[in-house]
Amino acid sequence: MKVKNIGDKTMEPEYDLSKMKKRPNPFAKQLKKQVTISLGIDVIEYFETMAQEKGISSQELINLYLQDCVVSKRKLSLN
Known part of the structure; x- marks a missing residue:
């Protein structure tokens, strides 16, 4: 089995990510x-x-505080 050199690291051919198919991030809506x-x-x-x-x-x-407000649907009382 051939080993591919990437920079100063080696990578087994079965881990060659250059052949990986691109797909949308399923968690994109959860990003900041x-x-x-x-x-x-x-x-x-x-x-x-x-x-x-x-x-x-x-x-x-x-x-975290603002996320808690969102989850609990906290509303600010402006009187």
């Missing part, structure tokens, strides 16, 4: 989209503190 938003300093500090306590990034924590 980068956006820019302006947040109050107090909001940023709150999420940064909470994120440090949880050992995750503040962006990840904000995303």
Whole structure:
């Protein structure tokens, strides 16, 4: 069996991905989209503190919080 050299690594011929058929990503709708938003300093500090306590990034924590709002269909009361 021939071994194909790719850079400094070797690859068995049966793993040659150049012959792989392309198809759409079935999880594309679940991917993240980068956006820019302006947040109050107090909001940023709150999420940064909470994120440090949880050992995750503040962006990840904000995303988790917003995802929880989506799942629970939470509505903001503006009175």
